[in-house]
Amino acid sequence: MSHLDRSKRNQNFFEVLCVISSILVFLIIFAIIKRISLKHVLTECLNAFYSYRHNLIFVDTFAGINVNLLILFLIITISFLLAPLRKGRKNEDFKPTPGLTASCFTALTILSILAFIQTVNFTRYLYSQSQAVRNKTTDEKKALIFGDSYTFARFCKKRLPGRHNALLITDIDLHTTTGANTHIALAYHLFPITIQYNPRQRLIMPDYVWDDPSASPIEALVVFQKKNPEASVPGNFNIIGRFGSENLLAVRK
Amino acid sequence: MSTVFNTSIAMFIPLGIGLSLILIIFRKSRLGPSLSLALAYGLGLGVLTLWMVFLTIVDIPFTVMTTGLPILAAMFTPAYICRKKTGLGTLLFIKQMPNDKRPLDLIVLLLLAYVTFYMMYVFWTALNIPVHVWDEIERVAFKAKIFYTQRSIMQLKYLPHPSYPVLIELAVTWLTLNLQSWNDQVIKIIIPFFFLFYSIIHFSFLKNFTNTRWALGGVALLAVSPLLIHHATMLYVDLPLMFYNCSAIILLLIWDMRKEDSYLFLASLFAGLASFTKVEGAFYFIIYFILLIFLLSDNTTYPLKKKVRSFVKFAIPCLTIFLFFFLYKAHAEITLVERAGYDFSLENLNRLPVIIEAFIRNLFLSGNWSIVWLILILSIVHIERIIKIKQVRLLLLCLLLYFGILFVIFLMTPIYYWISYDKAYGVLARLILHFYPISALLIILLNCPLSAKNATS
Incomplete structure (x- = not known):
């Protein structure tokens, strides 16, 4: 490695240390102002950067301010602090603009720290999930996730194997999001016993069709x-199975 | 054990189909084995699923024998002939570039460990947690289950969203045909492979410009997004669309760099397959064609006739794939387009503040993308890099076009509903996911040390 490369590497390392030190100083000042322990602040930082299971991942707020804004x-x-260090540092690719290059460097360093925190949390999540599903069959996992929407469907398919056209009778409001989720899970697990019609979707989109005419x-x-x-069972149907106090399966006589 | 074996066969056949096609398409040049494999996965799955639509048209039920094996057999001989002519290329996974002084230093090892961890996370989660989210069930798994039971897609018109393309649903059906019974866990394996193989394409593209460390950094920027990682574990179609969409853009840029029509043809196939994955893929045709027009108009070596020929060479395959499924829907009396209304009235301008707020919240104030978009904004101040490198300008253009399309769609169509209420931003996040890797490419290209060839171009 040439002298120039070594010098550049040392300066980069020094700047990374500056960024990390600045963040720590910021957190210490924040802890002092808010009169909370540094350990608590660091724990909050560690917990702030992950959410595994959503299409929109909200970030926490820190003292009422969105974390990304902080x-x-x-x-x-930190860029203002680093800019003097970068002054005069020549770069073949672009003109020396210490403040701007310092902000890029700072942002990439902070991103690396965030990536590290995120990875720690993903590891914890992976561990908790692996413990939850350990030694469980697919059947048991589905029963854990869906509850009765799966276990009752499994019961129905055992009592009535093969393809059948069925009507769902329920007290659940199928027009709500929760009701619609329950309906779709039940319909999915019941198939080839079919109860496809989805009231909520038809409410949103009147041309939504899921019934074979x-x-x-x-x-x-x-x-x-x-x-x-x-x-709910009329006279021309026979009850062929009961599942708990609120669920049953009946077939036409 | 038999599940593992059957799953392997189910994955091997589309890979084999894709590799055969790659060998035929690239018969006059070499493509490295890892990149070939990555491209083969998307291509093979696409061809296989299009074949399954064809089988429905000619009333032949889906089986392993009728679906995968005929295509593989048909491809084998021409692929073998092409292989003998050109060879398979180097066996090295990471070629040592001239500017790679120490390709395996500590930072490279850390980045490799980081990326490997997320690959393992994605594969483990996909294979151990059964399908359970709304769109997984309603959009993909339930349809695939019905296709598997019926051994065709004849029932499509009676299912939810019948106008939607069915590449992933048919891929799941194919997998289940090999498994011979429905398995709510194993069917998800298709999605992590899209993530893995796109990472290889992403890395290979960046290696044209910079060293291993920065190219791997580009892949790490993909894994930094919790939303992308979340989607790589679920049976949603957004990640596969990201694969086809961004690969089409990358292949077009490589075609411009290397002037080999094989890349143009492959880009066109990927563009067509994007339209067969999700409805938005058809909208993205506008971006591919605009990019192509820019590339052709910038090209001073091609005569006009050759430029027109290149345009046609790109247009025909992608439009053929799009029209194939479109005409099938028309023939089968399936709804052609859903939510197609639009409204040009001036009142829609009232939507602007809501749309802008939705974009800002999603890009900068949510946890979907970490601070990647913020870093991209900061990186854009490297104006000289934008002036110096053509691919940077073109990627920026593509990014602006993607945002522009979304803006126009929200401004003029009923889809505005999906971002107009509180906490509705999940839809927007999924749309941004389709082109998120372009931001990662741009960050690397704007900040990395260039290879000697690119530094002086």
Whole structure:
């Protein structure tokens, strides 16, 4: 490695140390102002940067301010500190603009720290998930995730194997998000017993269709989470299975 | 054990189809084995699923014998002939570039460990947690289950969102045909492979410009996004669309660099397959064509006739794939387009503040992308790099076009509903995911030390 490369590497290392030290100083000052322990602040930092299971990942707030805005504030502040160190440092690719290159360098360093924190949290999450599903079959995992939407569907398929056209009778409001989620899970696990019609989707999109118009008449009744389920079964249907106090399966006589 | 074996066969056949096609397409030049494999995965799955639509048209039920094996057999001989002519290229995974003084230093090892950890996380989560999220079930798994049961896609018109493309649903159906029974865990394996193979394409592209450390940094920027990692563990179609979409852009840029029509043809196939993955893929045709027009107009060596020929060479394959499924839907009396209304009224300008706020919240104030978009904004101040490197200008153009398309769609169509209410930004995040890797490419290209060849170009 040439002298120039070694010197550049040393300066980069020194600047990384400056960034990390500045962040620590900021956190210490924050802890003093807020009168909380540094350990608590560091724990909050560690917990702030992950959310594994959503299409929109909200970040926490720190003293009521969005964490990303605080990071932006940090980048700008530290760039002002680093800019004098970069002054006069020649770069073949672009003109020396110490403040701007310092901000890029600072942001990339902070990103590395965030990536490290995130990885720690992902590791913890991976561990907790692996413990939760350890030694469980796919069946057991589905029962854990879906509850009755899976176990009752499994019960129905055992009692009534093969393809059948069924009607769902339930007290759940299928027009709500939760109700619609329950409906889709039940319909999915019941298949090839079909109860596809989705009321919530039809409410949002009137042309939403999920019923085969040529389907055969209703052959079965799937009564799920309904108080007094027997009262929902008309005279021309036989009850062939009960699952708990609110669920049953009936077939046409 | 048999599940592992059957899954391997199910993955091997589309890879084999894709590799055969790659050998035929690149018969006049060499493509490295890792890049070939990465491209082969997307290409093979696409061809296989298009074939499955064809089988439905000619009323032949899906089986392993009718689906995968005929294509593989048909490809084998021409691929073998092409292989004998050109060879398979170097076996090294990481070629030592001239500017790679010490390719395996500590930072490279740390980045490799980082990327490897997330690959393992993604594969473990996908294979150990069954499908359970709304879109996984309603959009993909339920449809695939019905296709598997019926051994065709005849029921499509009675299913939710019948106008939506079905590449991933058919890929899941294919996998299940090999497994011979439905498995809510194993079917998800398709998605992590999209992430893995796109990372290889991403890395290979960056290696044209810089050293291993920075190219790996580009891959690490993908893994830094929690949203991307989340999608790589789920049976959603957004990550596969990201694969096809960004690969098409990369292949177009490589075609411009190398002037080999094989890349142009492959880019076109990927663009077509993007439209067969998700509805948005068809909208992205506008971006591919604009990019191509820019590349052709900037090209001073091609005569006009050759430019027109190149344009047609790109247009025909991608439009053929798009029209194939579109015409099938028309023939089968399936809804052609959903939520197609648009409205040019001036009142829609009232939507602007909401749309701008949604973008700002999603890009800069959410945890979806860490601070990657912020770093991109900071990196854009390297004006001389933008002036110096053509690919940077073109990637910036693509990025602006993607945002522009989304803006226009939210401004003029009922899809505005999906970002207009509180906490509705999940939809926008998924749309941004389709082109998120372009931001990672730009950050690296704007900040990295260039290879000697690119530094003086």
